[in-house]
Amino acid sequence: xxxxxxxxxxxxxxxxxxTEKQWWQAATEEGLRRTCKQQNPxxxxxxxxxxxLLYKYPLHxxxxxxxxxxxxxxxYYEAKPVELAAxxxxxxxxxxxxxxxxxxxxxxxxxxxxxxxxxxxxLVKAKLRDLDFYWDENRKIKDRAGNLRTARDVLQAExxxxxxxxxxxxxxxxxxxxxxxxxxxxxxLRDLGYPARQADVAYLVTIxxxxxxxxxxxxxxxxxxxxxxxxxxxxxxxxxxFADPRDPIAVDTHLAADYAxxxxxxxxxxxxxxxxxxxxxxxxxxKSYGYLRTPEMSRLMSEFLGLPCxx
Numbered sequence: 001x002x003x004x005x006x007x008x009x010x011x012x013x014x015x016x017x018x019t020e021k022q023w024w025q026a027a028t029e030e031g032l033r034r035t036c037k038q039q040n041p042x043x044x045x046x047x048x049x050x051x052x053l054l055y056k057y058p059l060h061x062x063x064x065x066x067x068x069x070x071x072x073x074x075x076y077y078e079a080k081p082v083e084l085a086a087x088x089x090x091x092x093x094x095x096x097x098x099x100x101x102x103x104x105x106x107x108x109x110x111x112x113x114x115x116x117x118x119x120x121x122x123l124v125k126a127k128l129r130d131l132d133f134y135w136d137e138n139r140k141i142k143d144r145a146g147n148l149r150t151a152r153d154v155l156q157a158e159x160x161x162x163x164x165x166x167x168x169x170x171x172x173x174x175x176x177x178x179x180x181x182x183x184x185x186x187x188x189l190r191d192l193g194y195p196a197r198q199a200d201v202a203y204l205v206t207i208x209x210x211x212x213x214x215x216x217x218x219x220x221x222x223x224x225x226x227x228x229x230x231x232x233x234x235x236x237x238x239x240x241x242f243a244d245p246r247d248p249i250a251v252d253t254h255l256a257a258d259y260a261x262x263x264x265x266x267x268x269x270x271x272x273x274x275x276x277x278x279x280x281x282x283x284x285x286x287k288s289y290g291y292l293r294t295p296e297m298s299r300l301m302s303e304f305l306g307l308p309c310x311x
Contacts, residue, residue: 001170003305007047008159009288010179010208011130014051015072016058021047023076023289028301031293034084036302036309043305048181050158053141054151074279076289083276086295087244130180131210135219152187159188160198167199174203174304178288179249182209183216189232190224197234203304204232204239207291208275211241211259212252230260231268239268240300244275246285271296 007024014020025045032038051058059072133139133151140148143157166173177185185204192198210216220229231239243253252258254270261267277283277290284290291297302309 002172003174004166004171005043005045005174005176005301005304006159006162006166007045007176008178008181008185009047009049009051010181011054011133012051013055013059013070014049015060015075017047017049017052019058020049020051021045024292026076026078027289027292028297030078031084031295031298032301032307034293035295035298036307038302038307038309041305041307043301045176046162048159048162050155053143053154053158074277074284074287079276079290079293084293084295085274085276087272087274089272131183131215134180134183155184156188156191159184160192163188163192163199163201173199173201174205174301175201176205176207176292177209178291179208179210179286182206182211186211186220186232189234193233200234200236201232202235202237203300204235205297205300206239206241206255207288207297208243208247208250208286209241209255210249210251212250212255217258228260229258231262231266233262233264235262235266236264237266239266241268241270242273242291242294242296243270244273244285244291246283247275249286273297 005028009020015023024047025043028043028045029041032041032043057070059070060068061072061075065071134155135152137150137152139151141151141154143149143154163173163175175185175189185206189201189204217229220226239259241255243250245253247253253272255268256270259268273291273294273296275285275287275290275294277285277287299309
């Protein structure tokens with residue numbers, strides 16, 4: 001029995017499994033070292049990796065092959081000393097959150113009145129190809145055993161197996177879900193709580209999540225017959241949603257108004273952060289490594305692990 005941190009990446013190609021796992025670990029340790037003064041934190045991230053189920057070859061960083069389409073232009077690297085800073089929420093952030101909620105409520109009302117579910121589906125197919133791939137019931141890929149199944153079933157099974165295994169071992173779980181991985185995680189956590197409870201997740205942490213997108217919430221409501229989406233029942237302690245306001249994927253940075261608490265009263269708490277990741281002059285506020293080393297993430301991880309954080 002112990003505490004385990006499980007990460008799940010999003011869609012798009014990745015480096016090989018061991019490299020991606022090492023970089024998630026390194027980014028997390030960097031944050032704990034710099035924010036919480038933890039030089040050798042007792043953690044080991046277990047990464048749910050499934051890019052190899054969608055891509056034949058992983059990304060690489062081998063010099064001399066920069067022209068290769070598989071060359072990784074965004075590897076992990078340590079931030080400069082002055083680059084890690086906590087986010088200071090202001091009036092603009094609150095106004096943005098309320099505006100997003102108002103617009104979403106208006107769109108939902110129009111959709112219900114005009115019965116435009118077909119429009120939602122058309123938008124996904126035209127503009128959100130990753131989501132379309134995930135939701136397409138006719139899209140089949142091979143699972144680890146070589147069997148053809150829907151892409152959604154295969155990707156969900158990768159995470160479900162890991163969560164159930166650790167639950168059966170009596171481990172307390174923190175699940176960190178990045179980008180598209182947060183949609184997969186949400187579906188898996190809802191399914192593992194019904195009809196029989198198969199696992200418990202103490203901390204759910206979403207980073208750079210598109211769960212606030214109207215098309216995502218509407219799809220979830222339609223599939224589960226929910227009047228309002230909610231925190232999965234198997235989340236027992238906390239759901240924290242970290243988002244950088246500049247992140248184009250986490251365009252709705254505040255999920256609290258969209259996702260109701262579960263039956264245990266666990267509600268999503270939104271926390272804005274500064275994702276420092278950049279390569280030269282090019283910033284990427286959606287990058288997982290930048291989210292993993294933010295001061296807010298480091299303090300939350302210290303709380304979960306029971307470590308002091310002398311920030």
